[in-house]
Structures are given as structure tokens and as C-alpha cells.
Amino acid sequence: MRGPGAGGRLKTQGYDDPRSDSSFAARVTAEHLGAAPDLAVAGQVPGGFVDDAAAPRAGEDLTRRLAAQPQVSAVSSYWRGPAASLRSRDSRSAVLLVLSPPLRTPDVSRPGPRPRKASHD
Numbered sequence: 001m002r003g004p005g006a007g008g009r010l011k012t013q014g015y016d017d018p019r020s021d022s023s024f025a026a027r028v029t030a031e032h033l034g035a036a037p038d039l040a041v042a043g044q045v046p047g048g049f050v051d052d053a054a055a056p057r058a059g060e061d062l063t064r065r066l067a068a069q070p071q072v073s074a075v076s077s078y079w080r081g082p083a084a085s086l087r088s089r090d091s092r093s094a095v096l097l098v099l100s101p102p103l104r105t106p107d108v109s110r111p112g113p114r115p116r117k118a119s120h121d
Contacts, residue, residue, distance in 0.1 A: 028085045029097055032076035039098040041066070043077075049091045050078060059094065066098055074099040 016023050029037050043062060045055045059079030067075040078086035078094030086095045 032083065032086070033074055033097050033099050035099060037097040038100040041096040041098065042093050043096060044093040050087055050094045051091065055079075059096075063096055066096060071100050072098055073101040 026036065029035070029040075041062075043050070043059055045052060048055060050056075050059065056079050059077060063075050063077040063080055066072055075096060075098050076083075076086070077096040086097070088094065
């Protein structure tokens with residue numbers, strides 16, 4: 001649709017294609033973290049698959065190391081599930097989803113202490 005008045009004919013729903021990759025990603029992240037991740041890390045197994053003998057140990061180690069970072073509040077990964085939705089179709093990589101704690105912003109609704117006037121003795 002084009003032209004004046006087209007905005008009135010557009011509906012508020014339908015901007016997101018439920019079959020799109022971004023809609024799929026939103027559903028998967030909500031399912032695993034309950035929120036959109038701040039970072040998605042793709043773990044790839046060179047010349048192998050995410051379920052090969054050494055891959056789960058390395059994937060869990062990476063998950064633990066990410067979760068131990070002070071800037072991280074939650075990590076969800078294929079190797080903690082395993083959740084098929086976090087594994088690539090060819091099983092050569094898997095995703096780790098990282099959530100950071102909210103940034104603290106100063107409360108500007110309450111004034112801070114007033115500066116003292118310098119005394120001149």
C-alpha cells in the first residue's frame with residue numbers, strides 16, 4: 001500500500017512474519033532465557049559435530065566460563081539442555097545465549113546532598 005491514508009489501513013499486528021528467522025530466534029530465546037539475549041555466541045566444532053565425544057565437555061566449559069563473568073546474569077546453551085533448537089541443522093555448531101544484568105541508572109527523582117558553602121574565616 002502506498003499513498004495518503006495507507007497508515008490507517010495498516011494493522012498493528014503483522015509486521016513480524018512468524019515464519020522468519022528473526023521470529024524463530026525470538027521464540028527460542030524467550031523459551032530459554034525468558035528475555036532477548038544481549039549476546040548470542042555460536043560454538044563450532046571444527047571438523048566434527050556438537051555431540052561428538054569431546055564437544056559436550058568443551059561446550060559446558062565455555063558455558064561455565066561465560067556464566068562466571070561479572071557482566072553476565074544468565075547463560076543458556078545447547079550443552080546444558082541439550083535443546084535441539086539451539087543446535088544448527090547440520091549439528092556442527094550450537095548457540096549459547098547470554099543475558100546481562102540491567103544497567104543501573106542513577107535515581108534523578110531524588111536530589112542528592114547539597115554542597116556545603118565554603119566558610120571564609
